[in-house]
Amino acid sequence: MTSAPVQRPPVDTVKNAKKNSEDKQPYRELGLADNEYARIKEILGRRPTSSELAMYSVMWSEHCSYKSSKVHLRQFGEKVPDAAKDILLVGMGENAGVVDIGDGWAVTFKIESHNHPSYVEPHQGAATGVGGIVRDILTMGARPVAVLDSLRFGPAEAPDTGRVLPGVVSGVGGYGNCLGLPNIGGELVFDPTYLGNPLVNALCVGVLRADGIKLAKAEGAGSKVVLFGARTGGDGIGGASVLASASFEAEGERKRPAVQVGDPFAEKVLIECCLEIFAADLVTGIQDLGAAGLSCATTELAAAGSGGMAVDLDLAPLRDQTLVPEEILMSESQERMMAVVTPDNLAAFMAICEKWDVTATVIGEVNDSGRLTMRWHGEKIVDVPPRSLAHEGPVYQRPIGRPYDQDALNGDHGNGLPRPKTGDKLCATGLKLIASPNLADKSWVTDQYDRYVLGNTVLAQPEDAGMVRVSEDGVLGLALAVDGNGRYTRLDPYAGAQLALAEAYRNVATTGARPLAVTNCLNFGSPEDPAVMWQFSEAVRGLADGCQQLGIPVTGGNVSFYNQTGRTPILPTPVIGVLGVIDDVTRRTPMAFTQDGHQLYLLGDTRDEFGGSEWANVVHGFLGGKPPKVDLDREKLLADVLINASRDGLIDAAHDVSDGGLFVALAESCLRGTTGARIVVPDDEDPFVFLFSESAGRAIVAVPRSEEVRFTDMCTARGLPARRIGVLDILESAIEVQGQFRLPIGELRRAWSGTLPALFG
Amino acid sequence: MRVAPRVGVLTFPGSLDDRDALRAVRLAGAEAVPLWHGEKWLSDVVAVVLPGGFSYGDYLRAGAIARFSPAMASVIDGARNGMPVLGICNGFQVLCEAHLLPGALIRNDHRKFVCRDQQLRIENNRTDWTSGYEENQQIVVPLKNGEGGYVADRATLDELEAEGRVVARYVGDNPNGSYRDIAGITNAEGNVVGLMPHPEHAVEDLTGPSTDGLAFFTSVLQKLVGTPA
Structure with missing residues (x-):
């Protein structure tokens, strides 16, 4: 039996966006406000392609852009105590901060939430929360050495707590245990206000030599952009903007596929593979793929480095061949990393990936064009200034009012x-x-x-x-x-x-x-x-x-x-x-x-x-x-x-x-x-x-x-x-x-x- | 000066307690040799530890894929010729899958992963790995597993008991539903031992609940170099 070929909508190209400039786009459904959409058009001098729209929507989401919190969080940088400046090797803004602890050692640590996914799908939500923070630590060049978890649930005797808590605990444990990371502490708190909204905060700490710090930047025109780790699938699509940025009352069922599915074995192998690559000093920049997946990794690497990158998106290895570019860009499939590798180091890099059975694919190249461009079957579908996504998102001074009560x-x-x-x-x-x-x-x-x-x-x-x-x-x-x-x-x-x-x-x-x-x-x-x-x-x-x-x-x-x-x-x-x-x-x-x-x-x-x-x-x-x-x-x-x-x-x-x-x-x-x-x-x-x-x-x-x-x-x-x-x-x-x-x-x-x-x- | 015997620790993709096993071997006084699953040659080691973890992600069944690795073929050969082999946790599962030991390990009866300090009784101190214990000595070592329930048919269990091949038994609450509270067994020759709890995590006062686990590693050393005069 043969099945009929799937009818796909034509891919929206840059050329098409210029030609059909007045096409209606579903930006509101993607969580973008009218003024935000207008600004994207202003930045690009045209309407965005649907791929670009997908990228802006995830990168400008609350979760990725910190648009409501940024004006407040600045204080952490402004109020760094003088005494601490000497030990701070990497401060806020990178994947995780790094501090010098003496004897040539440095420590990197960070805590992150995975609250909403853990309500929808407790085991997977919590598991991928652990996976994500562990990759942040790994990305700094460190060996992750321990995790802690801070958990909050509704009343202990509430039926839904009986659903959420065991799943979250088995998720945190299942993932961390399989990675071989000791769980050394945390919190467990119950309060009625967390009933429909548990808090799952995971902390990971890693150790590295103080001279071994890795940063997320794509430098050196001609360097290769390598996507490695798991293949990209349809899980977690829209997770960043839909799950983390808008309230999801009573919509749990519909959004279930938006929670990522984790594979701790793949991550364990990826960790050992990365540490071997770091030890051989084979990367100039590295970024993990977490929230906003490829959109985030490519724009952040490009924005922090030479400023330009050209990617052939159809080279990304897929788990599901029916994915369209917009989905590939938004997918939050777990256990993926992106590295920038000079041509000289590429063969050695690939050899280590092969040893660990980790799929690695060159999907692009660094350049000094100042633009992040992506092609799909030869046609240009993305052409953006990367900083506009990674660093120049909207910033809001939200109204503040002391609660009336x-x-x-x-x-x-x-x-x-x-x-x-x-x-x-x-x-x-x-x-x-x-x-x-x-x-x-x-x-x-x-x-x-x-x-x-x-x-x-x-x-x-x-x-x-x-x-x-x-x-x-x-x-x-x-x-x-x-x-x-x-x-x-x-x-x-x-x-x-x-x-x-x-x-x-x-x-x-x-x-x-x-x-x-x-x-x-x-x-x-x-x-x-x-x-x-x-x-x-x-x-x-x-x-x-x-x-x-x-x-x-x-x-x-x-x-x-x-x-x-x-x-x-x-x-x-x-x-x-x-x-x-x-x-x-x-x-x-x-x-x-x-x-x-x-x-x-x-x-x-x-x-x-x-x-x-x-x-x-x-x-x-x-x-x-x-x-x-x-x-x-x-x-x-x-x-x-x-x-x-x-x-x-x-x-x-x-x-x-x-x-x-x-x-x-x-x-x-x-x-x-x-x-x-x-x-x-x-x-x-x-x-x-x-x-x-x-x-x-x-x-x-x-x-x-x-x-x-x-x-x-x-x-x-x-x-x-x-x-x-x-x-x-x-x-x-x-x-x-x-x-x-x-x-x-x-x-x-x-x-x-x-x-x-x-x-x- | 005597050269320390070389004891290998075999790392599979997904092995987790391999560093700990290497440390335990070292603290016992042997030379610890890391082995890689893809290498058939075992680097001239004279004994092998299969460490805990989730080899190959425990896909299919715990230990089911690991037993087919090139290194395991050599380990199986060696074990049949008398080489001391200790399988801990996932390593025990690999030994059962490789039919070096009878029975199988299944999901804990309470369906949850369990990590706790576990009391054991060493019932057979005549194996290569337990000669340093007194018979029926009670020890405390960490236990941590999700699939630690030891099962076998009644005839096999009776045979194990009759031949004194139950090496260690859980004392107090059975942590995982293992039949007859079995925590570890040996082959008839006493060179291959499988153990669900983790003696390699009880070798230092600083990090373990005791140092009761160290004797597994000193036992094999004594077997390999003989009793010091």
Whole structure:
């Protein structure tokens, strides 16, 4: 049986666009505004061809162009602290920032969202989120060495969470495990506002020699443009502009094919192939194909280099021979890279690809014409100035308006909420908190992630930060933590962003590593809503100011807008990743309480602060008031003490005090370890405030008796409040709060570990 | 001075724990030799480790394609002639597909990937890879797999038990539905061992839950160079 040849519409050429200049084009359906379409015509001096229109629509989408966020994000560059300029090898704007960590090593790291695809198709959406960020890191010339994932879902008991969460976790795990990347940390948070809009933020970190950085630029006329990796298929077409830039309420079914499908084996092979190519120094420029696929890779490479490139699009290897040029240009098929290779190096480049069975095809050449041109069966279908797509997209100063309910929200401080007064009630409150989904044992999730592969993992979840050894020949290590708090940010976006930054910074320091640089994933609602734009602008300002004050630069990140269901946006959720360095990983400080008789100290000040707290959320379902006070100078001081104490061997365990307060921190360190703890509430403290307040800038440490004097002397000399609150007791398998309650660790463990398995099986 | 024996670690496309196996071999005192799946010649190694990972993406079945690689033909020849071969995780799957060991490994009964610190009992300390353990010694090493359920027909299982060829058994909760809690087995000669958990991830205090795994690699070294005087 023979099938009739498929009838294809004629390809729209440049010649045709000039001739039929008044043809109607579906630019609105592609997400372009009237004024944007007019500008494209002005740039080209004619209407765009349909291929050009496809390229502009994806490159000028919110996701690729940052058109609503750009004016705010500039602050990250303007407020780079002087102290940080020396270590910043590559700043914002490249695929990922690179920082110098000494000994000739550099680290590149970045966090990125894959929120909308993960709602439509949880497993594939999350998997390709991991795949995409790993390729960003690889593109810088680095070997990816670890991933972290920050996940947010609707209420844990909601039926749709039961659909989305297991898929996302199996996607993150399945892809990362198959790539052989240890997953060393992350977050898992539940809140009703994420029900129709989960957040899946993936962070990848890579290590490279400081002189081995690769950049995305096409330089040197005559150099070849090589497309290598997977073949181009029909998946993810329009993903960038349709899925990431417009709300997709109730259209999940229709847009399912727009989610990319990942193949981690192909990516693993691509990684090893690229690293071998980098080691042989065979590329002058390299770019991964992520959002906007070939459109993005060709325009960004050309725009950053000599300025011109000629591509024969019909040479691109296809998985589906029926694809038309517009689709090839927009396809977001995974596991593809584009390299610029001089003619001299081409044979060696191709030989390595062949060794790894990676398809590689020369599809074009660099020139100095200043134009990106593409041909299809000999006819010119694209002729554009590449910078107009990559760098000169529209920029909007969106209207900003403080939400009308902000004052009411801040004024409703919840001071009248009933508080537990007796020992029994305090104990019941603690148990209720530790069993709540946000604070319960996360191993149902993290047991699905390989934390051991590569053999350099020194600390992994649930530790305060993940830590990996940079090279097995040495003891230099890097640490990473990601944190966010949507409730705090809703109450005060400026402070909320700083609190997320402070927590990640503190978590890194708690392990003994010195915080060095910041990446961020800014998850917000629609930028067309002035209230959301106010949240966004305040959060960015808070983060930029905070980083400047802490002396650590923002090296890159990602903005995800349109996170809302109907007209209801998610809680504004900046997720902050902090990278730290530790000179000697054998000096790390773990969180577990293991040593009998060690003295417990609470560092920092505890105030009556319950705005946005887990207690108000879990016990009263209440959100109002102000978040805890931010004091970044105090955070710096606390970090200094934690780092020095770790280096000098003055402490044996340490844990950050944050969500759920001191009680939860104590419980987590006991559950992770082998001892109980006997605690005394200081006379001047209210037991409830002491146990459950979420005041920032605090940590608990376990100090050997032999080091107690040195440790307290150091705190005194530096002016950090340090209060002895108890002792670790190996015989007392309980948390005993003197005069209040005694809670056996077994009972605590049952409450803590039962929650997620009961919900998700 | 004695020259350290050369122990190879075979990398397939998609192997993941190959660097870790090389490290473990090195820490045990042998010379670690990376081997490539496409090379038939095994570089004069005297023992081979097949590492964990997802060889060839586990397309078809885990380990099903890897067994047909040129290097595997040499490994199979060597194994039949007494060369010590240890297959870990995906390597265990490859050994079963190559019929050097009986049975098969299937998807975990709970359908999820599992990574945890696993307690094992070493029941056979007479193999090339386990002579450094006490009989019935309990050890803790990482376990991480999605297809780690060991299955075989009843006759095979009975034979394995009768001949003492169950090398290691899970202690406590069975992590993947393996029949009779089997974590590792050996061939009749004791030179070929397959193990689902990962001893190569328990060789350093800094990065592992213990150093209990190191004895797999020192055992084979002792076999190759003899007991030091």
